[in-house]
Amino acid sequence: MKKHLIAGTVLSILMSSPASAEWNFSGPSNANAFIQTDNMTLELQCDRVRFAPAGYEDAQDIVAKQGLSFRFMKDGSTEVGAFQAGSANADISIVDNYPVEVRFFEQDDYDFVLDQIAQNAVLNLSMVEQDITYGIFTLKGSSAAIKSLRAACNSGASVSQTMEAPEGIVYCGGGAVQRVIEYAMVGQPGDQWDAIVTVNGETVRAMTSYSFFGNSQPPAGFEVALLGEDRSEFLVFSDEGRNWIEFGDYTYEQCN
Structure with missing residues (x-):
């Protein structure tokens, strides 16, 4: 498992700005918190993440490398935490012909990811241990969406469970x-x-x-x-x- 908090590390981000959209919540049945842009989607479910990058070749690359880095920034450039999903702590696959699905083996790992998304400003999904970005998302509205997601998941209201x-x-x-x-x-x-x-x-x-x-x-x-x-x-x-x-x-x- 690779997760860590960073104090004041400044990144050189290859993309100029995060995708401009706001987070939303859908539920309580099939509960998920999500953000959609013109060409990318990120969806948080009760026990997994689904990410549809801009190009199918990016999805293939993530699965082939069996790795995806979640990098959390308090603004557009300062990284304050990260989690590296890989074969040791998650199952990474392509589902429904396109999105990459990351299923975490340990709930504590997923809780860390959710906590960081909820409390920071920008999420950079990138290649593991490299400054190659698959997608950057604003986290505006993510705190409320994740709060609703957790409430629905903890109540057992998700349709897949009931x-x-x-x-x-x-x-x-x-x-x-x-x-x-x-x-x-x-x-x-x-x-x-x-x-x-x-x-x-x-x-x-x-x-x-x-x-x-x-x-x-x-x-x-x-x-x-x-x-x-x-x-x-x-x-x-x-x-x-x-x-x-x-x-x-x-x-x-x-x-x-």
């Missing part, structure tokens, strides 16, 4: 990351969250859409779009005895 997985058609497939997907309708059409989707055992709420993104002529077999609370999108098809889901760049066929 919602039972659906039972029905099971869909399997994927590329480098294999997934098992199920869904179920749980409310009346018109309710905001009238479905749930489970991917590899993790369940999120979703809303249904029976139009194909406004297209009056949907593809053959299209039944419904499931729009996840975590901004995921699943397209459900059934045609001539074949059942499948399209999610990201992959097709998932019925496997039960």
